[in-house]
Amino acid sequence: MPDTIVKVDLTQSPYENDMIHNRWHPDIPMVAWVKPGDDFIIETYDWTGGFIKNNNSADDVRDIDLSIVHFLSGPIGVKGAEPGDLLVVDLLDVGAMPNNQWGFNGFFSKKNGGGFLTDHFPLAQKSIWDFQGMFTKSRHVPGVNFAGLIHPGLIGCLPDHKLLDTWNEREIDFIATNPTRVPPLANPPFAPTAHMGRLKGEARDKAAATGARTVPPREHGGNCDIKDLSRGSKIYFPVYVEGGGLSMGDLHFSQGDGEITFCGAIEMAGWLHLKVDVIKDGVAKYGIKNPLFKPSPITPNYRDYLIFEGISVDEWGKQHYLDVHVAYRQACLNAIEYLTKFGYTKAQAYAILGTAPVQGHISGVVDIPNACATLWLPTEIFDFDIKPSAAGPTKFLDGSIDVPLSLDK
Numbered sequence: 028m029p030d031t032i033v034k035v036d037l038t039q040s041p042y043e044n045d046m047i048h049n050r051w052h053p054d055i056p057m058v059a060w061v062k063p064g065d066d067f068i069i070e071t072y073d074w075t076g077g078f079i080k081n082n083n084s085a086d087d088v089r090d091i092d093l094s095i096v097h098f099l100s101g102p103i104g105v106k107g108a109e110p111g112d113l114l115v116v117d118l119l120d121v122g123a124m125p126n127n128q129w130g131f132n133g134f135f136s137k138k139n140g141g142g143f144l145t146d147h148f149p150l151a152q153k154s155i156w157d158f159q160g161m162f163t164k165s166r167h168v169p170g171v172n173f174a175g176l177i178h179p180g181l182i183g184c185l186p187d188h189k190l191l192d193t194w195n196e197r198e199i200d201f202i203a204t205n206p207t208r209v210p211p212l213a214n215p216p217f218a219p220t221a222h223m224g225r226l227k228g229e230a231r232d233k234a235a236a237t238g239a240r241t242v243p244p245r246e247h248g249g250n251c252d253i254k255d256l257s258r259g260s261k262i263y264f265p266v267y268v269e270g271g272g273l274s275m276g277d278l279h280f281s282q283g284d285g286e287i288t289f290c291g292a293i294e295m296a297g298w299l300h301l302k303v304d305v306i307k308d309g310v311a312k313y314g315i316k317n318p319l320f321k322p323s324p325i326t327p328n329y330r331d332y333l334i335f336e337g338i339s340v341d342e343w344g345k346q347h348y349l350d351v352h353v354a355y356r357q358a359c360l361n362a363i364e365y366l367t368k369f370g371y372t373k374a375q376a377y378a379i380l381g382t383a384p385v386q387g388h389i390s391g392v393v394d395i396p397n398a399c400a401t402l403w404l405p406t407e408i409f410d411f412d413i414k415p416s417a418a419g420p421t422k423f424l425d426g427s428i429d430v431p432l433s434l435d436k
């Protein structure tokens with residue numbers, strides 16, 4: 028059996044574990060070193076460090092301080108990896124903690140992070156999903172049962188000081204263009220809740236003041252939320268610091284393309300079995316700017332879909348020029364409206380799109396003025412027929428069950 032080189036205790040605060048960090052900074056010390064060709068196991072907290080509970084209240088989703096996230100396991104150093112190399116990571120296996128077979132999905136309050144459809148869902152809501160082997164279902168969203176594709180939402184290498192300065196400068200400048208926006212345009216460094224792993228003392232305080240938040244994806248990888256990055260996948264990361272500094276977390280049991288609910292997929296604590304290697308001078312050899320990966324050969328075997336289309340005319344009738352963000356939002360809203368005809372609340376329908384293995388596609392970006400995006404909803408995940416018919420939709424639910432909701436304070 029491979030060694031478990033990062034362990035977590037889910038009853039313990041991640042702040043008490045020095046093999047965990049929640050900021051990106053080149054000075055965070057490696058917690059373990061491995062050699063090219065080694066395989067090993069990493070355990071992870073859920074991305075909130077256990078703040079979200081398995082209950083029927085969304086108060087925790089409403090009240091969470093999002094400056095604490097994400098809690099990442101690592102960084103792991105790979106001997107011989109140098110700036111300009113490619114770190115090759117094989118994701119051999121991934122799973123949920125044996126005694127923690129559940130996960131959560133939620134929508135953040137617009138006042139506290141919001142999300143893709145925050146104007147339509149401004150209040151915090153949550154659904155709990157129980158795992159049954161490779162399948163999951165929820166007491167809060169009846170009528171669906173689907174196979175998961177477990178993956179790390181967040182994985183990447185440490186930046187060097189130059190790249191970190193680039194991130195901070197461009198994101199702080201971007202915030203300055205609309206500093207009062209709710210939710211904000213980006214998240215600047217925030218020292219009070221920084222967890223810098225094994226970095227201590229004055230060096231820790233200095234790094235915490237400039238450590239990059241883990242919310243967005245960037246050149247090093249990070250929070251990309253790619254659902255096909257599951258067991259059997261291979262990732263190639265640019266190396267910026269000696270050893271690479273590989274960190275990971277934010278495991279998902281299942282996710283729809285786009286992670287449109289933001290709190291996002293079915294979030295969970297778990298473990299990853301990894302193998303690493305190094306391609307010397309790989310960044311220059313292959314012209315790499317961002318990571319690239321080979322997807323998992325394992326995908327849920329759904330073959331029948333309803334495809335919802337959206338164009339870059341927003342829900343208020345405003346025309347946008349080839350805007351795929353607007354187009355995909357319209358496809359999602361169209362799917363949500365459709366599912367309400369079978370008795371789902373809009374919140375339940377939104378939760379389905381965020382958790383089930385739906386596919387998102389950019390279908391057209393050349394036909395001015397409208398981009399076209401599509402959302403592919405697998406029909407086989409439902410306990411009833413959702414395809415259109417002359418008889419019309421049959422109500423599966425009576426509206427008596429919903430995802431838990433918390434009113435804003």
